[in-house]
Amino acid sequence: MSNHLLDHLTHVDPREQERYGRVALAHATIPGEAAFTLDRLDGSNALSLVRHLIDTYPHPINETDILESLSQIQQGTHQVLIPTDAEWPTGLRDLGSTQPLALWVRGDVSLAQTPPKTVTITGARAATSYGESVATEFTRHLADTGHSIVTGGAHGIDAAATRAAGPRGVVVLASGIDRAYPAGNAELLQRVAHNGLVLTEAPPHVAPTRARFIARARILAALSDATVIVEAGARSGAIAVANTAHWLGRTVGAVPGPITSAASTGCHILIRQGTARLITHATDVTITPDQ
Template sequence: MTILSQIVQDERTARMVLSMLVEPDDAVTGRLLGELGAQELFRIAEGDDAVPGLSTVDAQVWRAQFQRPDTRTLEENLVEAERAGTGTLIPGEKDWPSALDDLGDRRPYVLWTRGMTSFLARPLNDLVTITGARASTSYGEQVAGQLASDLACAERIIVAGGAYGIEGAAHRAALAAGGDTIAVLANGVDRAYPAGHSELLGRVADDGLLVSEVAPGATPTRHRFIARARLMAALSTATVVVEAGARSGSMKVAQEAHQLGRSLVAVPGPVTSATSVGPHRLLHSGEARLVAGSTDLEQMIRQPVGSRGSVAAVRSRPAPSASRDARSVVEM
């Protein structure tokens, strides 16, 4: 019988298999991965030795993720991913985005890619995340599109999640301006989700970059959407929230950006609109700065990092109610 340790003959393959077995944003697995390396992690997962830092009961729970895997399917999936031309990046490689190392034990095990991985190696200040409501208004889409277009013309890379509404408008505007854009997915890079954006995501794959921490073939789930938020926040120097409900997934991205000490800005909207609640709460709490156009955003990005507040200072503040709401419900 084939066991996992016979499949994972090197660090890259081990991390690829790990992303097929363990859900993303598992801090226990992330800690062990950092301390032991992927191959040693699998040896311990399949053995009876003590698991560093875990009690006997916790070790049993952790090991359950590795029990009775369909190794034949795993091998077939690895071969299929190679045939499909899907790329992978692991920590330490040339194009690995060092910004993700700020996540510590929550760093992704591997990144699956389609497109220009060199975008990920650009300086942090070159990347800006734009996120917002799926059920956006024409006002929100116009603002998101204008910001993305102006930033793209200034040679910034637009990061978004490929969703309907604000994020789709940001991707389209960046492409129309001849700029660069990255779509961070909660599913495999071989799947178009949402299906209505299959053409748009195809264009991003051709001219920009699709990236995910889950393996090809993986479907989006609520947990994967929540986990993806930390990647969208960590990759960029700033996160811009353009329209969001009080408990939307975009507020989770904002929360992650705030906790990482990244710049967080919000676009105000009509007080009569439900999509203005999220940005207005971020502005009222002081988590976000108001941005009224690309000039404001560029000026903020160019400020020295120290003048935007340190990570330690941000993490010492209590989380406001808007952040607590963002943890409880995520739009999908």
């Protein structure tokens, strides 16, 4: 690690050293993987742990990007939350050592703070009109009763739920906070950033990758007390969200569809194997899972 970066980290406000250390580590680590640094990282040892990890990391580290991210925080361009912040979404703590190192956020952070009033709605990108209609109906009912609605902001089910959520919408990106994805939903995501909340564990400028989509599933699941899969193919990424939510002990629901529809195959699998409960109305989402 260069003297420039070390010097920058050394001279930041001691009260902000953990935040800056986490930002640096977010640039250097794979999201979702348990890191030995996570449980030990605090304001007193941030610099030494960052130095150790980056010096021993097997791949090149783009120090210019790290310095840019740190500068953006100092200038107030980007807001970054860490687990010690009061605004940190409480549901993420259940992820233990795999909770995000930090979150880049835009919007009203209070929307994702209380899991019992937060529901993740996700599903197929290639959604049917039936699926989009159900997602819209469920989302409107839940938003009207004070629930925040978490989605991945993708096409299909996510987009339908995001539009219906209005100011109660929370979108979790697999890309950097300054990189709207999918590009076709850029206007929708901009609207959420102004009226709701957009967050990501990916540093600025980072493009979405398969690994980041997979890692994002744990955040979509952990943010909410309940997850509803409206439509999903047998290999849909939404299945990973449901499985993670189930593992976390959250309520998981799936909406049934026609047995001839490939877009509902994943939902039927989740229901059949007992991972999800059959959901036919938004009020079913409030059911507490058996312990």
